[in-house]
Amino acid sequence: MDRDQLMNSYAEVAVRVGINLQEGQHVLVQGKLEHAPLMRVLTETAYRAGAANVSVVYSDDHIRKATIEHGDEDALTWSPPHLLAALDHVERSGGARISVSGDAEPKLLSHLDPQRVGRAKMIELAHMNMSQVNKRSVQWTIVACPNEGWAEAALGEPDVDRLWEAVARANRLYEPDPVQAWWDHVNLLGERADALNEHRFDLIHFESERTDLRVGLHGAGRWISAKFTTASGLSHVPNLPTEEVFTTPDFRRVDGVVAATRPLQMSSEGVTVTDLTVTFEGGRAVAVEAATGEEVVRSQMALDEGGARLGEVALVDRASAVGATGLTFNNTLFDENATSHIAYGAAYTFCVEGAEGLPPEQLVDRGINHSSVHTDFMIGGPGVNVTGVTGDGGRVTIIEDNIWQL
Amino acid sequence: MDRDQLMNSYAEVAVRVGINLQEGQHVLVQGKLEHAPLMRVLTETAYRAGAANVSVVYSDDHIRKATIEHGDEDALTWSPPHLLAALDHVERSGGARISVSGDAEPKLLSHLDPQRVGRAKMIELAHMNMSQVNKRSVQWTIVACPNEGWAEAALGEPDVDRLWEAVARANRLYEPDPVQAWWDHVNLLGERADALNEHRFDLIHFESERTDLRVGLHGAGRWISAKFTTASGLSHVPNLPTEEVFTTPDFRRVDGVVAATRPLQMSSEGVTVTDLTVTFEGGRAVAVEAATGEEVVRSQMALDEGGARLGEVALVDRASAVGATGLTFNNTLFDENATSHIAYGAAYTFCVEGAEGLPPEQLVDRGINHSSVHTDFMIGGPGVNVTGVTGDGGRVTIIEDNIWQL
Numbered sequence: 001m002d003r004d005q006l007m008n009s010y011a012e013v014a015v016r017v018g019i020n021l022q023e024g025q026h027v028l029v030q031g032k033l034e035h036a037p038l039m040r041v042l043t044e045t046a047y048r049a050g051a052a053n054v055s056v057v058y059s060d061d062h063i064r065k066a067t068i069e070h071g072d073e074d075a076l077t078w079s080p081p082h083l084l085a086a087l088d089h090v091e092r093s094g095g096a097r098i099s100v101s102g103d104a105e106p107k108l109l110s111h112l113d114p115q116r117v118g119r120a121k122m123i124e125l126a127h128m129n130m131s132q133v134n135k136r137s138v139q140w141t142i143v144a145c146p147n148e149g150w151a152e153a154a155l156g157e158p159d160v161d162r163l164w165e166a167v168a169r170a171n172r173l174y175e176p177d178p179v180q181a182w183w184d185h186v187n188l189l190g191e192r193a194d195a196l197n198e199h200r201f202d203l204i205h206f207e208s209e210r211t212d213l214r215v216g217l218h219g220a221g222r223w224i225s226a227k228f229t230t231a232s233g234l235s236h237v238p239n240l241p242t243e244e245v246f247t248t249p250d251f252r253r254v255d256g257v258v259a260a261t262r263p264l265q266m267s268s269e270g271v272t273v274t275d276l277t278v279t280f281e282g283g284r285a286v287a288v289e290a291a292t293g294e295e296v297v298r299s300q301m302a303l304d305e306g307g308a309r310l311g312e313v314a315l316v317d318r319a320s321a322v323g324a325t326g327l328t329f330n331n332t333l334f335d336e337n338a339t340s341h342i343a344y345g346a347a348y349t350f351c352v353e354g355a356e357g358l359p360p361e362q363l364v365d366r367g368i369n370h371s372s373v374h375t376d377f378m379i380g381g382p383g384v385n386v387t388g389v390t391g392d393g394g395r396v397t398i399i400e401d402n403i404w405q406l
Numbered sequence: 407m408d409r410d411q412l413m414n415s416y417a418e419v420a421v422r423v424g425i426n427l428q429e430g431q432h433v434l435v436q437g438k439l440e441h442a443p444l445m446r447v448l449t450e451t452a453y454r455a456g457a458a459n460v461s462v463v464y465s466d467d468h469i470r471k472a473t474i475e476h477g478d479e480d481a482l483t484w485s486p487p488h489l490l491a492a493l494d495h496v497e498r499s500g501g502a503r504i505s506v507s508g509d510a511e512p513k514l515l516s517h518l519d520p521q522r523v524g525r526a527k528m529i530e531l532a533h534m535n536m537s538q539v540n541k542r543s544v545q546w547t548i549v550a551c552p553n554e555g556w557a558e559a560a561l562g563e564p565d566v567d568r569l570w571e572a573v574a575r576a577n578r579l580y581e582p583d584p585v586q587a588w589w590d591h592v593n594l595l596g597e598r599a600d601a602l603n604e605h606r607f608d609l610i611h612f613e614s615e616r617t618d619l620r621v622g623l624h625g626a627g628r629w630i631s632a633k634f635t636t637a638s639g640l641s642h643v644p645n646l647p648t649e650e651v652f653t654t655p656d657f658r659r660v661d662g663v664v665a666a667t668r669p670l671q672m673s674s675e676g677v678t679v680t681d682l683t684v685t686f687e688g689g690r691a692v693a694v695e696a697a698t699g700e701e702v703v704r705s706q707m708a709l710d711e712g713g714a715r716l717g718e719v720a721l722v723d724r725a726s727a728v729g730a731t732g733l734t735f736n737n738t739l740f741d742e743n744a745t746s747h748i749a750y751g752a753a754y755t756f757c758v759e760g761a762e763g764l765p766p767e768q769l770v771d772r773g774i775n776h777s778s779v780h781t782d783f784m785i786g787g788p789g790v791n792v793t794g795v796t797g798d799g800g801r802v803t804i805i806e807d808n809i810w811q812l
Contacts, residue, residue, distance in 0.1 A: 033439055033442055036439055036466060036468070040468045040469065043468075043473075044475075044476055047472060047475075047481075048476055052478070053486075054469070054472070054473070055488060056466060056486075058439065058464035060442060060445075060464065062446045062449075063446065063449050063460070063462045066446065066449045066450045066453060066460070067453070070454055071453055071459065071460075074459070075458065075459040075460075078459045080459075080461040081461065082461060082463055082488040083488070084491070085487045085488050085490070085492075086486075086487060086491075088487075089487035089488075
């Protein structure tokens with residue numbers, strides 16, 4: 001398949017599976033200037049699939065750069081009204097949203113003051129987004145558009161066709177019927193989540209040469225696969241690709257040291273964090289070290305009360321189609337789906353029974369984190385064993401030698 | 407000066423003169439993907455000049471194309487909420503707006519159904535925009551960003567540097583102090599408007615081999631130069647470049663035949679209208695002929711009651727810095743400033759005393775046009791004489807041999 005065919009196929013999966021578009025819905029397509037080729041195909045595909053109308057909102061990292069360089073403190077955290085309106089309209093109209101990732105200039109912000117880069121966050125927009133995700137009011141998905149800059153970062157050469165091929169493999173686009181392959185795959189992930197839920201683990205223990213981390217879970221928590229269901233009952237798949245099963249930790253019961261196993265490309269910060277190690281004590285990150293990007297992680301964690309607390313724990317093994325490519329994509333959408341990962345910052349409330357719709361204070365009282373940050377980083381892979389610990393101290397191996405055991 | 411220097415200088419004029427930015431104002435920058443280089447510089451320049459924050463909203467002709475090809479009838483005229491919100495915020499926050507023109511693919515829509523192309527108009531957005539212009543609630547300006555496609559259309563070759571040079575000449579960027587040169591220039595245009603206002607002409611008569619058009623004026627009308635003043639008293643210059651003095655006709659008293667003297671690049675329709683001739687009878691266009699683009703003009707005029715009526719008459723002579731380049735830019739912002747022009751569609755209410763703020767029906771009752779359309783086309787140049795006729799039938803030459811006479 002050539003690039004155009006892959007793009008059409010990916011768009012089809014995004015529209016039919018990612019957002020599972022229904023006739024007459026509004027669709028919002030968001031991405032950066034460098035994603036225009038895929039955004040145009042997504043727009044056509046959405047119209048062909050029966051969208052009532054499609055809004056396309058472009059952003060530009062150079063504008064973000066100008067704001068960080070020249071804007072005052074208020075400008076750094078300001079949410080442009082057009083972005084709020086776009087998101088708000090999707091929810092109010094009962095619509096769906098597709099976001100495109102894959103930075104063309106991943107190092108663009110790397111020479112700027114890291115503290116300002118870390119503080120530069122559209123806070124109202126981030127909360128609106130997280131609120132919609134937690135209310136399950138919108139079908140949403142994230143895809144990625146290969147481009148020269150991203151190919152350079154992922155492959156060491158600006159070979160866009162080679163990156164498209166890897167993106168296609170990770171997204172099952174070479175299957176005879178990619179749409180059906182995706183529904184089958186997320187049903188399989190659902191079975192993994194069911195198995196975890198049957199064990200009712202009290203905590204998850206990550207162990208390797210550099211990691212010894214215990215992540216407490218909620219009694220009322222549940223593991224979820226990437227087949228989401230909106231409040232109105234529509235299935236959709238928020239990440240393309242996705243390979244994970246995940247849940248919301250009890251942030252108060254997170255202790256130990258964890259080493260990232262892959263570099264973390266912080267897309268909106270334009271910074272790559274390498275060799276990250278975080279130490280948690282009593283639920284807070286008390287030490288952060290990294291070879292590069294340390295300051296950005298620190299300032300993100302300092303952004304609000306919940307920045308330094310855990311919001312997500314997710315399990316992935318080597319059966320992952322992303323992992324099977326053997327690549328580090330330098331893009332969280334892919335790399336988090338190659339290995340197990342955790343996220344500091346906001347939690348998904350729908351993973352804890354009875355938590356949906358609670359105000360932030362009550363969430364925090366129950367050990368469910370609230371923050372304007374949500375940053376995933378990868379902690380799994382060969383040499384990292386994952387064990388489930390039950391309330392009575394029983395230990396059950398979940399992942400060993402990077403192979404799912406449950 | 408190299409391209410970067412010209413871009414910085416143009417941005418400086420746009421920010422200091424075009425919107426006359428005041429410390430702490432919000433700025434909205436709007437343009438298409440191909441205008442990113444200038445939009446980024448405008449953003450930096452606005453921040454340096456004291457903008458509180460800058461919103462940047464990109465549009466993409468390919469999305470417009472997809473909507474025309476695949477959207478249903480409602481989608482054609484739908485205004486995306488993010489665009490409405492961006493415009494609305496500028497007004498509510500007391501901000502300023504810079505729009506960028508200069509199409510990279512002027513023929514992109516030319517093979518589509520011209521009736522659908524003509525109907526494809528974001529109607530609510532157009533009315534909001536016209537309302538802000540007429541309320542004078544926002545400092546706004548339009549600039550242009552050279553790119554390969556536009557250079558090809560204007561010069562017959564994709565020489566972006568050569569087009570930048572022409573744009574710079576038309577915009578006085580080679581003057582020692584372009585910002586001061588611009589204030590001087592618009593003051594001169596103000597003197598022309600004053601002279602026209604002293605004569606209190608009852609109608610304007612355009613005559614050439616192919617044109618014999620009488621345009622009635624309002625007793626309470628006034629000629630205006632491109633130095634605008636907002637309701638709050640700030641001067642700004644809405645078009646860069648601008649060379650015109652203009653007023654609002656009494657649309658009921660427009661009769662005769664008028665031939666366009668330059669091709670008309672209809673930016674949002676992606677169509678070039680050539681050899682346009684329009685016949686007016688009792689204030690309505692009753693015949694439209696063109697070598698290309700005729701259908702798009704017809705369907706625009708049919709869009710609403712006011713589409714086929716006149717909304718603007720503007721006078722320009724050969725002293726124009728745009729005209730002096732000798733180029734047809736294939737871009738209305740420039741070409742309308744090379745010669746006299748008229749516009750079918752919405753009128754500027756601020757040109758008629760007592761009309762500002764009147765509801766549409768009352769405007770129409772007074773012969774001031776209301777429409778969601780406003781399309782300028784060029785009718786002046788060598789061989790076209792312009793005469794002012796007073797209430798008692800006296801005739802005064804305004805432009806002869808393309809030279810201002812008044």
